[in-house]
Amino acid sequence: MIILTLNCGSSSVKYQVYDWANKDVLGSGVVERVGQSQSDLEYKSKGKDELVAKRPCPTHKEAIAWVMESILDPTYGCITDINQVTAVGHRIVHGGSVFTQSVEITDEVLAQFKKVEPLAPLHNPANIMGVEAARALLPKVTHCAILDTAWHQTMPDTAFMYALPHAWYDKHQVRRYGFHGSSFLYTSKRAALLLGKPANQTNLVICHIGNGASACAVKNGVSVDTSMGMTPLEGLVMGSRSGDIDPAIMPYMAREAGMSIDQLDAALSKESGLLGITGRFTDRRDVEDGVAKGEADCILAQNMEIYRIKKYIGAYAAVVGPELDAIVFTAGVGEFGADIRAGALIGMEHLGIKVDLAKNKLAMTRNAETCISADDSKVKVFVIPTDEEIVMTEDTVAISNGTYKPHTEYRYIFEEASYVNKAREAGLPKDLTKRPGLDKIIAQPKK
Template sequence: MIILFLNCGSSSVKYSVYDWDQKKSLCAGAVERIGIEGSFISQDRNGYPTFELKRNCKDHKDAINLVIETLTDKEHGVIENINVISAVGHRIVHGGKFAKSVIVDDKVVEELRNIADLAPLHNPAHIMGIEAARALLPNVTHVCVMDTAFHQTMPASSYMYALPRKWYTDYQIRRYGFHGSSVLYTSRRAAVLLGKNVDEVNSIVCHIGAGASVTAVKNGQCLDTSMGLTPLEGLVMGTRSGDIDPSICFHMMKKLNMSADEMYTILNKKSGMYALTGDRFADQRDVRKGAANGDELCKLALDVECYRVKKYIGAYMAALGRLDCIVFTAGVGERATNIREMILKGLENFGIMLDEERNNAADTNKAECCISADNSKVKIFVIPTDEEIVGVQDIVALLAGTYDVYTKFRYIFQEKDYRNKLRDAAFIEEVKKRPFLLKAAVNLPEQLKQELKN
């Protein structure tokens, strides 16, 4: 069974192709600059050089058509023809009150339109992608995978805002949360690493990238999460402010005669790390480089970011009552050794003990790692996220009629012997270059460990 997975932005279409029978990803790519001069497609396929092609795409239909052409190309493609595609998955950033993935029909599209203003930077583009893909592939099942679905188990005490009741009843103003597929995957992998059932584990998942969130998972279900109605709330991010006093907005709108749209742009695209570094760096790699070279604003930006994460960890520890593990994932969480150290420093009295050597060894996204000390009461894991496999299995189960809300559904990656073969192969190559990476890696078969040591 071949699954085409799409993630449509306002001027881009990211895609991947997954072979369910072989349990492996065939390729991943993106069409960039849709509707802008200089559109191009870039595709990565395991074992082959990156393929790039420039072609103007005036809209999402053009872009998805280019994706299909590339996937079926005799030289660069991965499938014989579009007829082998069993389903198309669509990642939806804001699924509103959808509690699970759903097969697309006109009613689903209409509901996404109704909540489009809750995620104006994302959902309108998703809808354009769905319509374009349905037009090009009308005989294929299309499925929406909701990034907010995992968080629908939050109690009202977590998701309600202290705002006029009619705002909730008439306009659906509440906390929704995001990065749901990532949290679902990593929290369940953490349970496997702990050797426990999912419903026995309390975890805090720190998904830290350009967008960032912290989620409290109690007995395998979302208890609370830092992002809110939109992805703006919570942590300091690349260009998003995260939590602020709302009065600042009204004060500065008056001072600068600023419109609501202008303020929205500032909070989402001109704040965060970018603002803290003096309107210079939104990418944390640049911020870390600046800090290492003595840039005081870059140092401050990292201090503010890490302190905010630490505060959420502390709050969620209190909310959970008992904490089994902390998980770091996503681009920064998986690769930034010093960021993990800054976040966890000072939490030793709570039984959170970082092993410096293991933490330094976990600087690759190619393997699951344990970076806590042996005497740490709370385990600390670095787990590479895999949102694709969550969506793919949802789609496969929907087609088979076996799917249900995540609290009643078991994923293949919850099995003890689940392996990501492509990631294992990449990790082996990493270890050959840097043997010290083995110090932190967990869940590796003994035979593989011995082979790598030899």
Template structure:
């Protein structure tokens, strides 16, 4: 069975084509600048040269049609016909309280997503547009929704309830929901494998650090708290989002400057975070380079971002009653040693002792590594996330009728002998570039000789 997964943002559409029978990815790519002049598709097929083509995409319908046309292109494509695609999995950022697991999309499910659009105004409309467009282009196959919020439905009420008028929750759904659920699910299960433990006897704190960033407290294998809230604005310092602030600040600045509510929302979401601190950078690599050249605001950004993560690690270790490991994942988590250093600094009293050499070596998307010392009772792992695999496995199981909530369902990557073939084929190049990297790659205990 060939499965297509789609992750539609407000102006983009990411995709992956996966062959379930061979357990291999056939193609990946993204259409950027959807609805904006200069739309472009970047398309990758293993063994073929990367394709980058400008093509007008005034809406997601055209973007998804472009993806389909590219996938079946005789020279650059991966399959002969779209008839080979038997199911489509869609990322949906916000599923509200109704959805505790992935679902097959029908008209009723789509209507439910529309009813909660106000909870994620920057994300859900694009997700819905993507589903509608894909159902138009591929009407004869099942479409499945995999929701970021579903993973966090195990949070207790004391964790998701805000100290606000309770009627706001009862009447308007104002509560903590949390996001990055597919990433947390994957990395929580993989951390248990690396520790050689039953996932439901494992406590970890996971830091998903990218342009969007959040932390999750995992106790006995399920989410019990997370840093993002009603929306993806709360919590950590992010690329352009402020994270935790005094809630009086927006009112103070609106009164001082005359900013409108729309201006303030735009500032908090798109002009804050590390961009706000540095006043010019979003990419953490640019920030690290600037800090190395003596830019004080760049260094402040690194210190502040890492410090915020460290506070959450401590808080969530307390919330879980003690942890087995800290996990870093996503773009910065996987490739940002400076932020990781600050985040773990001074945590030896908790049993976490960072190995600076290992931390500097750990910059790969193709292997799981350990960045703490051998005698550190609590490990710090860097685990490259694989949200697309979660989406693919959920979609396959939904179509087959074998799917259930993750506490009653076993994924392929939970097995000690699981290997991502594409990453395994690429890790050798990373090791050649970074001598010593091979020494910090983690082998699951059950598969050791």
């Protein structure tokens, strides 16, 4: 089986082609700046030169067509016939409260995704457009939705409900949903393997720290709380998102500064976080450079991010309880941000968390799962490179052949000790993007 996975962002399409029979990544790429006057494509197949190209992609429809063209390219592509693709996995950011697991996409399922578009106005429309374009180009294959929100559907109502008028929940679906589900699923299963415990007996606090960032409390192998809320805006300090704030700030600024709802929404999502504090940077490397130069705004930004992560680790350690097995860091900053990890963990010895600063400093490679806790730390601390694509791929395979079960009943290939990410073996970059910001950490790791 050849599986194509598509991750359509608001202005991008990330994709990967996977040979399931040989458990091998054949190629991966990204189309960026979709909707702008000129779009960029970067794509690399195993054993071939990288393809870098430009052309206009007014919508995701044109971008998906370009994706298909690249994987079939006689010089750069990884397959020779589009009919070799047997199934397509699509990342869907928001599934509302209807979907508790990955699902085959039918007309009825697609209609449900459209109903919850207002809950993720930046992400779901792009996700849906990608689905429609891919279904049009590949109408005879199975298309599957892998939902960010599905992982968190195990949260109890005490965690997912807000202390708001109940009618808002009944009529408008206002509740906590959580995101980064595929990343949390992957890293929780890998952490269980590293701990030598069954996944359903593993207790963790996972910190997915990238441009978007969230924390998740995992008890007995399932999500019981998470920092992102109804949208990806709540929780940790992020690249350009505010994270937690006093909600009264919004009506205050509307009155004091005459800001509209759309202006407030844009400010919280696109002009806040590290960018808001520094006025310049979303990239943690730029912030680190500023810290090294003694720049007060960068020092404040880094300290605020560290403090918020520390707060959530402490809160979720309390939620998980004394059986806490490990803290896990993942995603671009989680994997490469040694100073941020150290800052968040120092001083938590009273919770049984003791970081080894030398190990932490050395844990700067995307190719290795690393333990950075001290030998006498009661709670382990792991750095685990995430692999959301393999979750999307395997769910798609299982749905296609009728073997799919929820993650609580299903054993993934990456839960096996022998699992090796062949994308890394083959030298395929995990993220081909070169856009400014956090992604530079991934594309060009520090030496």
